[in-house]
Structures are given as C-alpha cells and as structure tokens.
Amino acid sequence: MKERATVEQIDAVVAHLIEMGFDIHRSKGESRTVIGAVGHGNGDTQLIAIQDGVHEVLRITEPYKLASRSFKPENTVVAIGDVLVGADEVIMMAGPCSAESEAQVEATAAAVKRAGAKVLRGGAFKPRSSPYSFQGLGEEGLIMLRAAADRHDLKLITEVMESSQIDVVERYADCMQVGARNMQNYSLLRDLGRARKPVLLKRGISATIEEWLLSAEYVLAGGNKNVILCERGIRTFESYTRNTLDISAIPVVQQLSHLPVVVDPSHGTGRRDKVAPMARAAVAAGADGLLIEVHNDPDHARSDGAQSLFPAQFERLMAELRVIAPAIGRSICVEPVARRGWSR
Numbered sequence: 001m002k003e004r005a006t007v008e009q010i011d012a013v014v015a016h017l018i019e020m021g022f023d024i025h026r027s028k029g030e031s032r033t034v035i036g037a038v039g040h041g042n043g044d045t046q047l048i049a050i051q052d053g054v055h056e057v058l059r060i061t062e063p064y065k066l067a068s069r070s071f072k073p074e075n076t077v078v079a080i081g082d083v084l085v086g087a088d089e090v091i092m093m094a095g096p097c098s099a100e101s102e103a104q105v106e107a108t109a110a111a112v113k114r115a116g117a118k119v120l121r122g123g124a125f126k127p128r129s130s131p132y133s134f135q136g137l138g139e140e141g142l143i144m145l146r147a148a149a150d151r152h153d154l155k156l157i158t159e160v161m162e163s164s165q166i167d168v169v170e171r172y173a174d175c176m177q178v179g180a181r182n183m184q185n186y187s188l189l190r191d192l193g194r195a196r197k198p199v200l201l202k203r204g205i206s207a208t209i210e211e212w213l214l215s216a217e218y219v220l221a222g223g224n225k226n227v228i229l230c231e232r233g234i235r236t237f238e239s240y241t242r243n244t245l246d247i248s249a250i251p252v253v254q255q256l257s258h259l260p261v262v263v264d265p266s267h268g269t270g271r272r273d274k275v276a277p278m279a280r281a282a283v284a285a286g287a288d289g290l291l292i293e294v295h296n297d298p299d300h301a302r303s304d305g306a307q308s309l310f311p312a313q314f315e316r317l318m319a320e321l322r323v324i325a326p327a328i329g330r331s332i333c334v335e336p337v338a339r340r341g342w343s344r
C-alpha cells in the first residue's frame with residue numbers, strides 16, 4: 001500500500017483479496033502496510049493494482065512467502081517475554097542438554113545467569129538417536145527448569161517433540177524448540193502455528209536453507225508470527241566434528257528472510273573445545289543469538305556431555321563476545337561485567 005493509504009483503502013483491498021479466495025496476512029511496517037495474499041485465489045490481480053491506496057502488486061517468487069524479505073522488508077523481532085531476539089542485543093541462551101536433577105538444573109541455571117545468559121535452555125523431552133539413550137524427564141524436567149528459570153529471572157526454552165506435548169510445554173516454557181530431527185514434521189509445525197508462544201526452529205541435519213524457510217512458513221501460515229531460526233550444523237562428509245556448522249547460513253538467511261537467526265555451536269561441532277571459536281564466529285557473522293550447552297558437571301552429563309561447556313568456559317566466552325559484539329554494532333549482556341568488575 002502507499003505510504004499514506006487510509007485504513008478504509010487497506011480494508012477495501014483486503015476485502016477484495018478475500019473475495020478472490022486468498023488468505024490474508026497483514027504486515028504493518030514503519031512507513032507502509034504490506035498485504036500478503038497467499039494461496040490459490042482466482043481473478044485478475046491487476047484489478048487490485050488500480051485500487052485506491054495501492055502502491056504496487058508484486059509476485060513473491062520464493063516458494064516461502066510470509067518468511068521472505070519481499071513480504072516483510074524490516075527485521076522481525078521475536079519477544080520471548082521481555083527478551084527481544086532480533087533487536088540490537090545478541091541474546092545468549094544457555095543451559096544443559098537435558099534436565100537431569102534439581103541440583104544440576106539449579107547449579108547450571110545459576111552459572112549461566114551469572115555469566116550473562118538471558119534464556120535458560122534444557123530438554124525434558126529428548127529426541128535421541130538411540131532408543132536406549134536417556135529420553136528426558138518429561139513434565140518432571142519441565143517443572144525443574146521452570147522453577148530454576150524463575151529463581152534466576154531467566155526465560156525458558158525447551159523442546160517440543162510432538163503435537164500432543166504442545167499444551168504441557170507451553171504451560172512451562174517461554175519459547176518452544178523444534179529440534180533438527182523434527183524440522184520436517186509438518187503436522188507438528190502446523191499445530192505450532194496455532195500456539196501462542198514463540199517457536200525456535202532448528203535447521204534439519206540435511207535440510208537446504210530453502211527447505212528450512214519452508215518449514216518456518218508452516219508455522220507462520222498457521223498464524224504464529226514469532227519464529228526464530230537456529231543453525232545447528234548439517235551433515236557433510238566431514239566426520240571430525242559431529243556436524244558441519246554452516247556459518248554462511250547466517251548472512252544468507254538474513255538476506256532471504258526477515259526472521260531472526262541464532263546459532264547452536266554445541267550441536268554444530270559436538271566438541272567442547274570447538275564451541276567457543278564457532279560461537280565467536282557466529283556473533284561476528286551477525287547471529288542474533290546463541291544457543292549453547294553448559295553443564296555444571298559435563299563429564300557426568302546424561303546427554304551431550306562432550307559438547308557441554310564448563311561454567312567457567314561459558315563465562316570466558318561471554319567475556320570474549322563482549323568484545324566482538326560491539327565491533328559489529330551489536331550489544332550483548334553487559335550487566336555482570338559492571339557488577340563483578342570483570343575486566344581481566
């Protein structure tokens with residue numbers, strides 16, 4: 001629509017598009033409103049072009065529509081409670097791979113909070129490659145995670161594996177994670193489109209960026225506009241690292257889409273000593289946040305211990321990121337530095 005299009009003109013265009021059989025998604029930007037018409041409407045769209053207040057009618061050529069920058073030129077900022085992902089600040093999400101016990105969740109939450117994380121991560125429903133591996137504590141784990149997040153004023157992100165878990169996960173979590181193995185679970189994605197909490201969508205282990213954005217489209221098309229993308233490494237011929245972290249996905253996604261993108265260097269490398277270098281690279285490349293596995297006693301973790309940082313390593317990484325983020329015009333949690341006089 002034109003910059004000065006009136007509400008009546010916008011409503012008239014919307015009504016016309018609905019009459020033609022399209023699903024309508026409005027995006028109100030700073031200067032103008034974009035009306036997304038999705039689906040198989042019929043009729044001559046040139047009739048829309050000559051309506052009052054219309055600036056132009058564009059065909060979005062990408063197969064994903066609502067996720068594309070052509071539909072919404074401004075960056076989307078996703079609010080996890082009062083934590084904004086995609087704004088100026090690089091958001092740190094950290095915690096154990098899985099909730100294992102109250103003591104473990106508490107010790108890890110306290111440590112990541114002290115270092116400057118804003119969101120506690122931790123799985124209660126775990127998608128494990130082997131059916132014999134620890135499958136998570138279920139709702140009991142959610143209760144532990146929620147309590148620790150509240151005690152330390154952290155938001156909580158945790159994984160939802162199937163549609164039947166959405167209600168319970170939404171009751172405890174502030175953001176729902178869709179794991180790499182579930183990126184193409186389209187019925188789950190469709191159901192998350194009707195959920196109220198934001199969704200963090202991991203890239204599938206062999207998914208192209210286009211397939212990943214099409215998965216985001218399922219959630220957006222269902223009406224949930226709060227989607228965060230998460231690059232977590234893809235499977236390649238390289239076997240030294242657990243996965244190959246695709247840092248180039250960050251600028252590519254930022255060009256193709258308005259959605260925020262965060263990086264998980266823990267699953268991306270699978271090796272504790274490689275997590276910090278890739279985390280630094282991700283922030284330098286423009287990631288909106290990081291999702292990192294930290295454990296109070298990683299050598300005895302029930303899942304992903306080898307890639308989990310010791311709390312002291314996470315603190316050190318935070319100190320490094322506080323140097324890198326401002327170099328590219330971003331901020332990162334600085335409060336603990338001031339509080340602890342942490343300039344060494």
Ligand code: PEP
Binds near residue numbers: 097179180202264
């Ligand atoms: C996790 O975050 O613990 C996890 C299982 O991640 P992914 O789905 O990326 O393997």
Ligand code: MN
Binds near residue numbers: 097098267293303
């Ligand atoms: Mn894990």
